[in-house]
Amino acid sequence: MPEKRSYRLLCPIARALDVIGDRWTLLILRDLHAGPARYQELQEGLGMATNLLSTRLVELTAAGLIHKPNPGRSAYELTPLGRLTDRVLWELAGFGTLLEHEPDQLEPANLRTMALPLRMLFEPVWPSSGFVVRLLVKDDAFTITPTPSGVVVEYGPSDTTAQLTARLDYATFLELAEGRIDPNEFVAQHLEIIDGAEHRAEFLRLLRAAFGQHV
Amino acid sequence: MPEKRSYRLLCPIARALDVIGDRWTLLILRDLHAGPARYQELQEGLGMATNLLSTRLVELTAAGLIHKPNPGRSAYELTPLGRLTDRVLWELAGFGTLLEHEPDQLEPANLRTMALPLRMLFEPVWPSSGFVVRLLVKDDAFTITPTPSGVVVEYGPSDTTAQLTARLDYATFLELAEGRIDPNEFVAQHLEIIDGAEHRAEFLRLLRAAFGQHV
DNA sequence: CGGGATCCGTTACGATACTG
DNA sequence: CAGTATCGTAACGGATCCCG
Numbered sequence A, B: 001m002p003e004k005r006s007y008r009l010l011c012p013i014a015r016a017l018d019v020i021g022d023r024w025t026l027l028i029l030r031d032l033h034a035g036p037a038r039y040q041e042l043q044e045g046l047g048m049a050t051n052l053l054s055t056r057l058v059e060l061t062a063a064g065l066i067h068k069p070n071p072g073r074s075a076y077e078l079t080p081l082g083r084l085t086d087r088v089l090w091e092l093a094g095f096g097t098l099l100e101h102e103p104d105q106l107e108p109a110n111l112r113t114m115a116l117p118l119r120m121l122f123e124p125v126w127p128s129s130g131f132v133v134r135l136l137v138k139d140d141a142f143t144i145t146p147t148p149s150g151v152v153v154e155y156g157p158s159d160t161t162a163q164l165t166a167r168l169d170y171a172t173f174l175e176l177a178e179g180r181i182d183p184n185e186f187v188a189q190h191l192e193i194i195d196g197a198e199h200r201a202e203f204l205r206l207l208r209a210a211f212g213q214h215v
Numbered sequence C: 001c002g003g004g005a006t007c008c009g010t011t012a013c014g015a016t017a018c019t020g
Numbered sequence D: 001c002a003g004t005a006t007c008g009t010a011a012c013g014g015a016t017c018c019c020g
Helices: A014-022 A025-032 A040-047 A052-062 A086-096 A112-122 A172-177 A183-190 A197-214 B013-021 B025-032 B041-048 B052-061 B086-096 B112-123 B171-177 B183-190 B196-215
Strands: A075-078 A133-137 A140-148 A150-155 A164-167 A192-195 B075-078 B134-138 B140-147 B150-155 B164-167 B190-196
Touching: A014 A025, A014 B025, A014 B112, A025 A040, A025 A052, A025 A075, A025 A086, A025 A112, A025 B013, A040 A052, A086 A112, A086 B013, A086 B086, A112 A140, A112 A150, A112 A172, A112 A197, A112 B013, A133 A172, A164 A197, A164 B134, A172 A183, A192 A197, A192 B196, A197 B190, B013 B025, B025 B041, B025 B052, B025 B075, B025 B086, B025 B112, B041 B052, B041 B150, B075 B190, B086 B112, B112 B150, B112 B196, B134 B171, B164 B196, B171 B183, B190 B196
Parallel strands: A133 A164, B134 B164
Antiparallel strands: A133 A140, A140 A150, A164 A192, B134 B140, B140 B150, B164 B190
């Protein structure tokens, strides 16, 4: 077996990059921050070669960042150590929003992309007494749940009952998460509230707090 | 000219990785966060191949993260955009300290490594009225200067006059920056104050504040 | 059918030698 | 000193194949 490539530098940044610095690795972690995912979900969502995904999953498992809760069924999820990559990904997202995107980068990327930015955005302002919101984008759904230990954003259908359910389009979703849209305009023009309209004002207040704090 | 490889995903994280995700790129930026550096300094400090360094410097310049202030003399430095990578690197360092390091990763890595962790550590607690500290490690020196806009950590000899100059060894330096050493023990046992002993108590107070806030 | 493993052409990396 | 040129090796990427 060929030894894994390493910077072999006595530096915490180099050590981190030895584990999460390979191509695709951080994007795989990004998707797993939206909840457990199966092999094919990851492969299709990222559009990467299957041999590479396989290799990365083995490496991430060996490094203790992910695991298979049930060895028989194949769903991967983050370990507690893997969840600690959230702040790295959040800062990368923050830097990435500063960069112009090429017009050819218009693939309808995986919606799991948005889970982590949403969580980091709402975590400081969403008290544990808050309500559960479900966001629908095309055929996909996010459930945003505040808990005493933090906000949990999960991708895919959920059996929890949301107090507010809303539908929006993908472009608006991106702008919301990237902080490039005014909360008032967002709720007024781009958010179709399907259920729980009585919480509309509270949701708007939450959005304002989130973006006011971040921007 | 071959087109640069890109994830081509509509996601801020993927966009960031298209620019700073290549091998060595973040480590080059790390070193430049310690102040301007010349080609050979970077090459020797990182131990990377010269052709790769050349390629990376061209790419980083094209992306607007670094530039040559004087085209004749060859020193590279961060642009304002490049300086915004500080939080990504800081979070990477934070994650890296959680990982055990292989015993073979014992190269006496570049001291520029430590500039960014030191800055992030002291920035929240070092008021602009604070004093200038110079840290000596072997033949190298850091100058830590608080300014109204933040703490500036610079590698290499500096003509500013420090109020306190101290010498320490590399291993202790790492542990200090990684927060694995008690400030009291650090000052008492591992810090040789060469000049400015009258500021010793103030420096200790500063260290306690820095580590108390972070840990 | 989902979850990988294998194969193979192309690209990137890494070490060294070389040049302005 | 600051890079280019070269070349062997390793990683990537796409496709196909295999196995439960």
